[in-house]
Amino acid sequence: MELDCTAVLADVWLMLDGECDDATRARLQHHMDHCSPCIEAYGIEEKIKSLLSRKCGGDRAPDSLRDRLSLEIRRSVTVTRVETTE
Ligand SMILES: [Zn+2]
Numbered sequence: 562m563e564l565d566c567t568a569v570l571a572d573v574w575l576m577l578d579g580e581c582d583d584a585t586r587a588r589l590q591h592h593m594d595h596c597s598p599c600i601e602a603y604g605i606e607e608k609i610k611s612l613l614s615r616k617c618g619g620d621r622a623p624d625s626l627r628d629r630l631s632l633e634i635r636r637s638v639t640v641t642r643v644e645t646t647e
Pocket residue numbers: 564565566569592596599600
C-alpha cells in the first residue's frame with residue numbers, strides 16, 4: 562500500500578460525510594501507523610482517532626467534531642498549498 566498524503570485527507574472527508582467504511586478506516590489507520598509526521602503536521606491525529614472511534618463505534622460524529630475537523634483540514638490544505646507554491 563503506497564502512502565499518499567493527499568489521499569489521506571480525501572479519506573478523512575469520506576469518513577466525515579459517510580458512515581464507517583472498513584476500507585477507508587484501514588487506509589487511514591495504515592497511514593497514521595506509517596506516516597505519522599504528515600498527520601502530526603496537519604495536527605489532526607487526535608481528531609481523526611476520535612472520528613474513527615465514534616463512527617466505527619456506532620455513534621454519529623457530533624457536529625462540533627465534524628465542524629472542527631473540517632476547519633482544520635481546510636486550513637491545513639491551504640497552508641500546504643501556500644508552502645508548496647512558494
Ligand atoms: Zn503521509
